Amino acid sequence: MKEIILKIKISLPPIATRTMSRPQLIDQLDQAFLSDTGFSPRLLLITAPAGYGKTTLARMWLEHHRENAAWLSLDQEDNQRDRFWIYFLCAIQRIVPNTGKASLALLRSSFMSAGSDDRAEV
Numbered sequence: 001m002k003e004i005i006l007k008i009k010i011s012l013p014p015i016a017t018r019t020m021s022r023p024q025l026i027d028q029l030d031q032a033f034l035s036d037t038g039f040s041p042r043l044l045l046i047t048a049p050a051g052y053g054k055t056t057l058a059r060m061w062l063e064h065h066r067e068n069a070a071w072l073s074l075d076q077e078d079n080q081r082d083r084f085w086i087y088f089l090c091a092i093q094r095i096v097p098n099t100g101k102a103s104l105a106l107l108r109s110s111f112m113s114a115g116s117d118d119r120a121e122v
Contacts, residue, residue, distance in 0.1 A: 009073045010091040015059050022057060029061045068095050082111040 032044060046054045062069050070091040078084050086107050089100040 005087070005090055009075075009087060010071060010094060012062065012069070012071045013055055013059055013073075015056070015063060019056060019060065022053075022060065025057055026061055026064055029057070070095050082107050086111060 029044065029046075044058075046058055048054050072087055072091040074084075074087075078087065086104065089104045089107070092099045093101075093104075
């Protein structure tokens with residue numbers, strides 16, 4: 001089986017041309033990300049119901065700060081350990097090449113040699 005990585009899952013989504021500005025939410029993300037505690041988190045979780053603009057907000061915030069960021073869009077099919085970590089490492093490698101190179105090779109080998117006929121291709 002040939003391994004397929006869907007680049008759209010690890011690429012920053014485009015920002016729509018007609019997007020409402022949300023300066024209050026951008027400020028809240030700034031406060032969460034740039035804390036005064038001396039510890040700056042590098043992972044933020046944005047939660048809201050479907051259709052409330054989570055992806056758009058995250059993408060606008062990244063555009064506002066010109067941050068170099070990895071992006072990973074997850075689907076229900078990604079609820080498989082090896083598949084998730086393969087995509088995770090591929091996303092990180094887009095901004096820091098060769099990160100986890102040996103781990104990725106092991107994961108790919110393990111995923112490709114798994115005996116399940118119903119496994120998804122990545």
